[in-house]
Amino acid sequence: MHTEEKFTDKSDLNLEYFFELSPDLMCVAGFDGYFKKVNPSFINTLGYTEAELFAKPISEFIVQADRAITKSKRENLLKSNLLTHFENRYQHKNGAIIWLSWSSIALQNEQVVYAVAKDVTVKKNIEIERNRLLQTLNETNKDLKHFNYSSSHDLRSPLSNLLALHQLLDDSAIENPEVAEYIALLKLSTQNLNEIISSYMEKWIKKDRLILDLIEIKFDDVLNKTKNAINELIRKDQVIFLTDFSEAPSVVYSPDYLQSIFLNIITNAIKYARSGVSPIIRISSKKSGNNVQLIFSDNGIGIDLEKAGENLFKLHQRFNPSAEIDGKGIGLYLVYNHVTSLGGTIDVSSQLNVGTTFIITFKVRKQI
Structure with a gap:
């Protein structure tokens, strides 16, 4: 499913606007570990184009030190269907570190994960300092x-x-x-x-x-x-x-x-x-x-x-x-x-x- 796909009824149209205009990072990911759909905030926050985000496994955008814990949390998510308040670090295209706080739900029938993330980089940097x-x-x-x-x-x-x-x-x-x-x-x-x-x-x-x-x-x-x-x-x-x-x-x-x-x-x-x-x-x-x-x-x-x-x-x-x-x-x-x-x-x-x-x-x- 890509951003150019159109919704046919009114409820779908409202959800599309919500997805496109949300200041939070929203995405749909497959059980195969790839992004299937991302909103503009996701692209703006991480600096990659949509094509670049779809081209590689999600793990390759994550800071190396956080990949193991992210993999473990993802495996638990696919079993329990729900994950909240999980924080990890993504690498911006320019090399900067972006802290994201995730809430996700996995749908077994569709083999996809719906996720929302907040950019908490400023808060984390203040906390670290x-x-x-x-x-x-x-x-x-x-x-x-x-x-x-x-x-x-x-x-x-x-x-x-x-x-x-x-x-x-x-x-x-x-x-x-x-x-x-x-x-x-x-x-x-x-x-x-x-x-x-x-x-x-x-x-x-x-x-x-x-x-x-x-x-x-x-x-x-x-x-x-x-x-x-x-x-x-x-x-x-x-x-x-x-x-x-x-x-x-x-x-x-x-x-x-x-x-x-x-x-x-x-x-x-x-x-x-x-x-x-x-x-x-x-x-x-x-x-x-x-x-x-x-x-x-x-x-x-x-x-x-x-x-x-x-x-x-x-x-x-x-x-x-x-x-x-x-x-x-x-x-x-x-x-x-x-x-x-x-x-x-x-x-x-x-x-x-x-x-x-x-x-x-x-x-x-x-x-x-």
């Missing part, structure tokens, strides 16, 4: 968060060394009162900066529950990085490390989160060591069912778990009021949030003047 901008904004926001977190995290290492150096200074040996005052102010400023950075890190972790970059990380690598970051503190307190990661050498996790877990638990073990006893920190890993466990044990002053109760991992909680120990009650809060935010658990056992053990169970994840 919007999604591109949202993706760019999301990546920028993600980079900024990573920069903020990394900067604060990296600053904590030299700050820990500065605090350790301050502890080594013998204020009583400084004879010049002005120099002693400057050193005292420098120490106070360092402590305040450390507290501010720790607080900012805690706020970001609390708010940020977006998907993180999860990669496979070796426990040995994280431990070495942590030891390098606080080497002055380790040297001063003569810390002994006993490690065994042979059973479970790695875990898929957030690098920043895992680094913070190591840093906070290890610095706590050093900070809360028993007087006159060199800190011994045992770190091991093992498989637990389908999950991985990381165990930290120390020989420090311990925690009164009965007294601490449910406040153990809450913000600004201190369970040893000794003025000699500079604790802000942030470290365990950060560790708890790092672990639980990714579906893990953390258990604690402790005995006063014997030591503390943390068992962290990581929920096994696939690398993103």
Whole structure:
């Protein structure tokens, strides 16, 4: 059936006008995959002549990437007789991409498909651009968060060394009162900066529950990085490390989160060591069912778990009021949030003047 065919009665004439004047793309296609009839809007939108549209299979006008899904939808249409709101891309004669939204009905007896399409190219291009901008904004926001977190995290290492150096200074040996005052102010400023950075890190972790970059990380690598970051503190307190990661050498996790877990638990073990006893920190890993466990044990002053109760991992909680120990009650809060935010658990056992053990169970994840 071609456009030059004439309708004989009045109803046919009205339908012909409707077909010819419609702003939507209308066509009749055969079950053989060829156009049989197209209206002027179809020709104007795609830029091909009627003869060109009839000469090749319909699939050859469709963008290559959409041909498979179009074929599948067409096969379903021929079985179910109806298809609505299907979008695919056609290639204009000049190479431009045209997005069409189809509604079609198949007539088995006549072996033809009647179809109407709307040109939704402008809407789709706006949608694609919007999604591109949202993706760019999301990546920028993600980079900024990573920069903020990394900067604060990296600053904590030299700050820990500065605090350790301050502890080594013998204020009583400084004879010049002005120099002693400057050193005292420098120490106070360092402590305040450390507290501010720790607080900012805690706020970001609390708010940020977006998907993180999860990669496979070796426990040995994280431990070495942590030891390098606080080497002055380790040297001063003569810390002994006993490690065994042979059973479970790695875990898929957030690098920043895992680094913070190591840093906070290890610095706590050093900070809360028993007087006159060199800190011994045992770190091991093992498989637990389908999950991985990381165990930290120390020989420090311990925690009164009965007294601490449910406040153990809450913000600004201190369970040893000794003025000699500079604790802000942030470290365990950060560790708890790092672990639980990714579906893990953390258990604690402790005995006063014997030591503390943390068992962290990581929920096994696939690398993103």
